[in-house]
Amino acid sequence: xSAISVRGLRxxxxxxxxxxxxxxxxxxxxxxxxxGPNGAGKTTTVEILEGYRRRDAGDVSVLxxxxxxxxxxxxQRIGVVLQQAQLWPNLTVRETHAVFAGYYERPRDVDExxxxxxxxxxxxxxxxxxxxxxxxxxxxxxxxVGDPDLVFLDEPTTGFDPAxxxxxxxxxxSLRSLGKTVLLTTHYLDEAEQLADxxxxxxxxxxxxxxxxxxxxxxxxxxxxxxxxxxxxVLVRTxxxxxxxxxxxxxxIGRGEELDRLEVRRPTLEEVYLALMDDxx
Amino acid sequence: xxxxxxxxxxxxxxxxxxxxxxxxTFIFPLLLFVLLGSVYSGRIYxxxxxxxxxxxxxAYGCAMVAFAGLSITLVLRREAAILKRLxxxxxxxxxxxLSLLSSTILVFLAEVVVLFLLGRAVFGTPFPxxxxxxxxxxxxxxxCFAAMGVGLSGLIRSGEGSSAVVNLIVLPMAxxxxxxxxxxxxxxxxxxxxxxxxxxxxxxxSNAVYLHHQSFWSQGTAIGVLxxxxxxxxxxxxxxxxxxxxxx
Numbered sequence: 176x177s178a179i180s181v182r183g184l185r186x187x188x189x190x191x192x193x194x195x196x197x198x199x200x201x202x203x204x205x206x207x208x209x210x211g212p213n214g215a216g217k218t219t220t221v222e223i224l225e226g227y228r229r230r231d232a233g234d235v236s237v238l239x240x241x242x243x244x245x246x247x248x249x250x251q252r253i254g255v256v257l258q259q260a261q262l263w264p265n266l267t268v269r270e271t272h273a274v275f276a277g278y279y280e281r282p283r284d285v286d287e288x289x290x291x292x293x294x295x296x297x298x299x300x301x302x303x304x305x306x307x308x309x310x311x312x313x314x315x316x317x318x319x320v321g322d323p324d325l326v327f328l329d330e331p332t333t334g335f336d337p338a339x340x341x342x343x344x345x346x347x348x349s350l351r352s353l354g355k356t357v358l359l360t361t362h363y364l365d366e367a368e369q370l371a372d373x374x375x376x377x378x379x380x381x382x383x384x385x386x387x388x389x390x391x392x393x394x395x396x397x398x399x400x401x402x403x404x405x406x407x408x409v410l411v412r413t414x415x416x417x418x419x420x421x422x423x424x425x426x427x428i429g430r431g432e433e434l435d436r437l438e439v440r441r442p443t444l445e446e447v448y449l450a451l452m453d454d455x456x
Numbered sequence: 457x458x459x460x461x462x463x464x465x466x467x468x469x470x471x472x473x474x475x476x477x478x479x480x481t482f483i484f485p486l487l488l489f490v491l492l493g494s495v496y497s498g499r500i501y502x503x504x505x506x507x508x509x510x511x512x513x514x515a516y517g518c519a520m521v522a523f524a525g526l527s528i529t530l531v532l533r534r535e536a537a538i539l540k541r542l543x544x545x546x547x548x549x550x551x552x553x554l555s556l557l558s559s560t561i562l563v564f565l566a567e568v569v570v571l572f573l574l575g576r577a578v579f580g581t582p583f584p585x586x587x588x589x590x591x592x593x594x595x596x597x598x599x600c601f602a603a604m605g606v607g608l609s610g611l612i613r614s615g616e617g618s619s620a621v622v623n624l625i626v627l628p629m630a631x632x633x634x635x636x637x638x639x640x641x642x643x644x645x646x647x648x649x650x651x652x653x654x655x656x657x658x659x660x661x662s663n664a665v666y667l668h669h670q671s672f673w674s675q676g677t678a679i680g681v682l683x684x685x686x687x688x689x690x691x692x693x694x695x696x697x698x699x700x701x702x703x704x
Binding site: 227247250254259261277278 | 463538540541700
């Protein structure tokens with residue numbers, strides 16, 4: 176059974192159509208990435224699934240519930256990390272976890288969770304003394320303390336320095352090993368590529384591409400063949416690289432020439448992504 | 457019930473941990489009591505000045521803790537998205553609001569107890585003769601002002617401005633309604649404004665019960681006006697209260 180199923184989802188804010196017909200399914204235990212630039216509709220989509228916003232149209236099922244009419248159990252089984260949310264600055268890390276643990280019927284052990292998010296040494300430190308990266312781990316900790324089956328992470332590493340991002344990635348990978356289903360939004364391509372089993376690329380409220388990071392770079396994406404001829408660079412883009420390459424090399428051998436600086440490469444996810452974003456703009 | 461007690465404990469922890477808020481709302485009325493009590497002498501309303509001040513500052517303490525403190529807390533938590541985050545947990549919103557109100561009332565009760573102990577120690581003011589009635593005054597005041605505080609939080613847009621807005625309301629109100637001392641010698645129009653404000657009626661109630669040993673239930677007008685203001689607060693809260701920060 177899918178953890179999340181979304182069909183024909185639409186949402187407008189006044190005249191602005193934020194989400195214009197989005198469909199996707201997320202399997203249990205899957206890490207799913209919603210990738211797109213700011214304003215693409217990622218947060219709106221996620222907040223509808225979390226139960227914060229009402230949709231204008233479409234069918235949504237989250238762990239079997241309609242988030243607009245959630246049962247009592249719904250919030251026991253989801254964990255939410257918001258894009259920007261603070262906590263009480265004067266409580267300690269442990270107290271903060273304990274307050275949230277008290278909201279759930281079957282919480283995880285508080286110290287275990289603090290350990291999991293790597294804040295053991297900061298356990299008795301006040302929240303206001305934590306660094307930005309540590310605060311983000313605290314966010315994750317309080318989202319996990321209820322032992323949810325499904326975790327929403329809205330731009331978990333925005334504004335991080337590279338070291339803090341790598342640390343956050345490690346933590347998110349550890350969620351997978353706990354068997355959690357994760358819905359992650361990001362505008363960082365490498366983040367989606369590193370973490371997600373499948374990625375949906377969102378642009379202007381629509382999904383323009385969906386698949387594994389690998390599929391996104393292979394499906395009908397053209398391969399680039401470059402070489403130099405008489406000192407000038409030649410670039411061939413093709414979806415049939417084997418045939419084109421065979422012809423090129425056969426021709427060159429026939430002429431007794433070398434294909435200078437021959438290079439065959441698949442576009443990176445970044446190039447595919449940028450091409451998608453440029454499309455029609 | 458378990459969630460209610462859990463959250464009540466959490467709210468108490470949060471309140472007493474945050475020194476700035478605790479000093480501003482809890483200590484300030486006590487400080488004013490000691491300062492004004494040392495300055496005023498003689499008799500007010502036919503009783504020693506320190507007693508009259510205690511009754512007045514009890515009402516002021518209510519405005520500070522239940523109205524000013526609560527509304528600023530709610531605005532700050534809303535803008536920091538703490539309220540939004542709590543909405544994603546199984547804690548039901550009514551339980552959250554009820555715990556927060558109970559916690560506020562507890563703080564105000566503690567304030568009143570300290571006020572009487574301090575008055576006894578420093579100025580020799582007596583403990584209330586009608587203790588039961590005084591508890592009713594405290595609870596009615598806290599509930600009505602807390603309702604107005606929740607309502608006001610819905611009208612304040614930004615966290616940075618909340619403290620300024622709230623003080624702009626509470627300080628003149630306290631001055632006009634006799635919470636800092638009698639208003640008998642004020643110009644007529646200032647007294648007329650004061651008569652329209654809810655704090656006036658809490659001061660009246662506190663005076664009647666503590667200074668003149670009357671029963672709580674004999675003060676129908678004051679109870680009615682306070683309850684009406686409380687109802688206005690509930691109405692505004694229902695219409696304007698938001699759980700999420702304003703859109704950036």
